[in-house]
Amino acid sequence: MGTFKIEGGHKLKGSITPQGAKNEALQILCAVLLTPEKVVISNIPDIVDVNKLINLLENFGVKIQKNGQGSYTFQADDVNLEYLESERFKVDGSGLRGSIMIVGPLLARFGKGYIPKPGGDKIGRRRLDTHFEGFMKLGAKFRFNKEDHFYGVEAKTLKGAYMLLDEASVTGTANIVMAAVLAEGKTTIYNAACEPYLQQLCKMLNRMGAKITGVGSNMLHIEGVKELGGTSHRMLPDMIEIGSWIGLAAMTKSELTIKGVSWDDLGVIPSVFRKLGITVERQGDDIHIPEHKDGYNVQSFIDGSILTISDAPWPGFTPDLLSIILVVATQANGSLLIHQKMFESRLFFVDKLIDMGAKIILCDPHRATVIGHDFKSDLQATTMTSPDIRAGVSLLIAALSAKGTSTIHNIEQIDRGYERIDERLQAIGAKIIRVD
Incomplete structure (x- = not known):
């Protein structure tokens, strides 16, 4: 200690x-899983929580190259989905609150996303209902293993839907947005979080080819696309x-x-x-x-x-x-x-x-x-x-x-x-x- x-x-x-912003980094880094192309991110803070997430992405098989202080190139063109169901993932994923935001990108691109009960600060209840209720409205099936505290969602195809979030959760909104960008049809998220870091995520996804409007407001409209490309992004x-x-x-x-x-x-x-x-x-x-x-x-x-x-x-x-x-x-x-x-x-x-x-x-x-x-x-x-x-x-x-x-x-x-x-x-x- x-x-x-x-x-x-x-x-x-x-x-x-x-x-660079910690809370933005945890969202942006998870978004690299949405594309097989290269994503360059700069002004990444060199802190424990962010480094844990980078290590988690590396364990998934994401290719990571350090370009300089705070700058990395990520390429998720050969993702190892077997890691998702490994004992090691149960340990790695539970050590970081931000790991919950890998679920949306994995569900959108590969049809399944799992996560052990995430860790983080002991500052009170921080429920995950908003995340999974959003995924289910997009057509995903939810499962929960009480013994291992292991959450999962699966879907052959996600379909756009209207949803009114029960709380304006920043991580919940980010997760649902990352799932919806590759869903079929239009998704509307009302009572969406509108923090600058969420706006940054939406702007980055739009540069990757997503179609998100209403950025900065509490109502987001997302027209699903078939695939996303690479981009570069700088943290606030x-x-x-x-x-x-x-x-x-x-x-x-x-x-x-x-x-x-x-x-x-x-x-x-x-x-x-x-x-x-x-x-x-x-x-x-x-x-x-x-x-x-x-x-x-x-x-x-x-x-x-x-x-x-x-x-x-x-x-x-x-x-x-x-x-x-x-x-x-x-x-x-x-x-x-x-x-x-x-x-x-x-x-x-x-x-x-x-x-x-x-x-x-x-x-x-x-x-x-x-x-x-x-x-x-x-x-x-x-x-x-x-x-x-x-x-x-x-x-x-x-x-x-x-x-x-x-x-x-x-x-x-x-x-x-x-x-x-x-x-x-x-x-x-x-x-x-x-x-x-």
Whole structure:
């Protein structure tokens, strides 16, 4: 188990470039299974979850060539379907939440797709019903082996259909779209997710020869085609990492520039941080966070009631950044109510912040009230364990702002979503070392 040792209380300075988007990568990489032709993908983040998926594709027989840092060529012209029913696949597939998105492409191109119950963060229930209900509406037969927790869908031919999704699931929408592009006839998906990463997938599939309209809306129309060709694609910068760096700059009273953020794809993220009183300046396609010498003041609603920040499907605020907002609020001037609607276990890391001296009331599994210190009282260093990717980074930000030296165990969780985070933080002045 890896560990970070962090000496907090130091101001940071300089610029940092966000990695490619993790959540986009997990979709885009699965899409290479839809064609026998070459697909070139760049700005792929070098993180544990993405590398696991690349290894999974390699085990399927996908030819993979590394072109340079973050750039790969994939060719799925000789896919080994026997691997799908092997004991090794049951182990490999269960270690990664994103592995669920291989099912749609395999079903569309080869008539069958199987997956063991996927792993991932323990942040609450993350059901798969939306995926498989969509496949069944396209004509697939579903089966589930309770003993092995093994899911499967099979179909000789997929046929287009109208469907109203029970939830605007990003991975569910992506999976159904990848199945529908090779189905016979027209598919309409209503209540579809419309996140920028899903838009990126649809744009890439259209370049491969798919016929998808309504991209960016919650109603997608897909005219099935017989085959798809190759293409090239570049990942967006990771909006969750961008939000993390905004929070880090504010908490450490540092002046930071975040390079190449793709402003038009950030949605409400900048405005939510501004509600906490954080200055978020646009400089071309960069974000500049000046030094907050006098702290930052939380706004209230116009009727004077406490500001509430909650998550929602896009274009609402992403749930992945609520942990960051919560940590940043611990040193704000004012109070804030965090309402985590989508996952019921994501706020359970707040006990670690309370141990550091934060004033937080966990109201229930979904809500926490934060009373900011306004930097009049420092957080205190402590020893803690990272429970998941986003909580882990939130604790890291807290440690970098705290007085003393903190220890964070189980940093493999952080490595799942953040590329070489210790090296990149060291480059802007952070006192952080990795200990095996």
